[in-house]
Amino acid sequence: MSNESLNPSSLTTNGRLVAYSDSLKTGLQHGIEFTKLFDQLTDTKDANELLEASTALFDFQMDTEYVVYPHKYNANDYYLIFMSRLLELHSDKDAVLHSREDNLKADTLYQTFPNIDDKEEFHFEQRANQDGAFYVEQNSHQVIFSLNLEEKTMYFNSDTITKLFITEWSDKSDKDEVTNAVDLFIQFGKYLVSDFDFSVDFNMLDASNDKKYILANTNLSEQIMDKLFVATADNNLMLQNMDAAQGAFLELGNNIVFSLYKETTEDGTGRWVITVHDPEEQYSLFEIFNQFSFLKKWFLDNIDELQIGSKMV
Amino acid sequence: MSDEKNTTESQEQPNARLKQSLSGKIAFLNALQTAVDQQDDRLIYELLDPERYHTEVSSANDSIKSGYFNLVEDVRSQIGHYLSYQLIDYLAKIYPFFYYREVSEGEFKILFGNWWDRREFGFLDVLNLEFQFDKDEYQKLQGTFELDANNKHLNTENIAKISEENKQLQDLVANQDQRDQRKAQLRDQLQDTSSNSSFWESGKVKEERQAVKDELTKLTDEDQKATDARDTMKRNEDQILALSKEDTILSYEKQAVKQAFGSFEAFTSHSKKLYADYLMNLIGKDKVSADE
Numbered sequence: 178m179s180n181e182s183l184n185p186s187s188l189t190t191n192g193r194l195v196a197y198s199d200s201l202k203t204g205l206q207h208g209i210e211f212t213k214l215f216d217q218l219t220d221t222k223d224a225n226e227l228l229e230a231s232t233a234l235f236d237f238q239m240d241t242e243y244v245v246y247p248h249k250y251n252a253n254d255y256y257l258i259f260m261s262r263l264l265e266l267h268s269d270k271d272a273v274l275h276s277r278e279d280n281l282k283a284d285t286l287y288q289t290f291p292n293i294d295d296k297e298e299f300h301f302e303q304r305a306n307q308d309g310a311f312y313v314e315q316n317s318h319q320v321i322f323s324l325n326l327e328e329k330t331m332y333f334n335s336d337t338i339t340k341l342f343i344t345e346w347s348d349k350s351d352k353d354e355v356t357n358a359v360d361l362f363i364q365f366g367k368y369l370v371s372d373f374d375f376s377v378d379f380n381m382l383d384a385s386n387d388k389k390y391i392l393a394n395t396n397l398s399e400q401i402m403d404k405l406f407v408a409t410a411d412n413n414l415m416l417q418n419m420d421a422a423q424g425a426f427l428e429l430g431n432n433i434v435f436s437l438y439k440e441t442t443e444d445g446t447g448r449w450v451i452t453v454h455d456p457e458e459q460y461s462l463f464e465i466f467n468q469f470s471f472l473k474k475w476f477l478d479n480i481d482e483l484q485i486g487s488k489m490v
Numbered sequence: 491m492s493d494e495k496n497t498t499e500s501q502e503q504p505n506a507r508l509k510q511s512l513s514g515k516i517a518f519l520n521a522l523q524t525a526v527d528q529q530d531d532r533l534i535y536e537l538l539d540p541e542r543y544h545t546e547v548s549s550a551n552d553s554i555k556s557g558y559f560n561l562v563e564d565v566r567s568q569i570g571h572y573l574s575y576q577l578i579d580y581l582a583k584i585y586p587f588f589y590y591r592e593v594s595e596g597e598f599k600i601l602f603g604n605w606w607d608r609r610e611f612g613f614l615d616v617l618n619l620e621f622q623f624d625k626d627e628y629q630k631l632q633g634t635f636e637l638d639a640n641n642k643h644l645n646t647e648n649i650a651k652i653s654e655e656n657k658q659l660q661d662l663v664a665n666q667d668q669r670d671q672r673k674a675q676l677r678d679q680l681q682d683t684s685s686n687s688s689f690w691e692s693g694k695v696k697e698e699r700q701a702v703k704d705e706l707t708k709l710t711d712e713d714q715k716a717t718d719a720r721d722t723m724k725r726n727e728d729q730i731l732a733l734s735k736e737d738t739i740l741s742y743e744k745q746a747v748k749q750a751f752g753s754f755e756a757f758t759s760h761s762k763k764l765y766a767d768y769l770m771n772l773i774g775k776d777k778v779s780a781d782e
Contacts, residue, residue: 400728400731402606402607403606403607403731403732403735404731405606406605406606406607406735406738407731407734407735407738410738410741410742415605415742416605416606417604417605417606418604418605418606418607418608425606
């Protein structure tokens, strides 16, 4: 019955005029709803309100049949604003959020890391058939992490950490700048955990001592370890034999210990893992490669065998 | 009667001899047991080989007689296992770079160093207090010390040779385009000479043609080599890695020996007197504990 009454063709002319006005009002009301959420996104000092607004806006359909708003942000932009604002709430603002005027829609938003390369732009993208959004470098579309505010998950991508941070960035910037820029992502992830209890896989950026960086490859050639052995000797260090397992470890000074060994999982299969231990838990695998160039070289020369697995698909 | 008396009389002597040898054995076993009870490893070594002990360490005590060790032949490995504890503690101080793996009871493999893929360096004979170094490995280390004077490693020349070969192979691969151009040129030349040949020139032309053909063959051979070069280069790289690894291990070994003994000679002469050194050390320990 109610469906029938909404059908304009069944109404009198006057009824149709009223229905038109109602539809406009609904459309405008919808726009007002939007601005409330949008204001909340940009103004709130409360992290939970920020997350709530971002999540709602990501799926918000602004236009109705009767009211179409020409200037709109992309759903992805709300993720970017969310990220910037969360960092801002924690007074952490290393990434610069830019807007570029765009006649077709609202402004285009993107982030840059001027200390690395101000021509590299970052934003969120969506992928077909995949929920959430992917934080990417715009030109290469390399995914740094995936983020899903609804599911409360964030997964870093080891492949991009290797290609972008460990290879490209460290070629064009000094170590500390790279550490600094990457730290922004780590901080963002940490705030997601502390503020909203997200499940975050920091992958190669995880600096905790009990983190095991699991190699995607289950079999390593004998030469991998031999190459590391020779390279460490060239750097006046010594790769030491591990007694308890098939593997080796390397003392890098300041009580930083890098280990590579084979472990047997509960289901009886073997896998190779890397661990990094240091008293302050400051060093992630990424940071080790950033700081020790001979280890980075060894890793990149043998990346086919040494690539770290990723939760992100 | 007299016969009977004679027999009793003559039996006394063999009895006495038997008693004596039995009591000798019992005394040996008792002494060994006491030594084990009191953890007197020095005494155990003396009991195991009194002659050697008296020659190499001390001639003072000749109450302990040789020849009884075969009594405990069947517990040899247990004694070795037992003695290894104190011995290895001692060795760890003098030879800090040696590690030992008990491959079966009382039998110890020597591992040189704590680095990756350290070498097995022979066996430790606990009962005889001797290092039985693996001949090949020992000679390699010796060779490394000899080369040390020239600042060279065992495989330096070999590595240089293989690296050079790889460089040439790389050039061979890189020059493929040039070779292809030259081959096309030569083939054109062959065409020309065959169409322009006349009777008078044929001798000279034949020579020229042969030269062109030879060069073509040479270039095709090089092509083949370049095709195989990838595999060869990979094989060479593997070989260079293996040789560098060996050099690295040997230089760690050399450093370790230098640090502990100063020179290879000092290390060698020390290793040869392990028996006397160790037992003197145990005697010294006894004195200290007796003085206390």
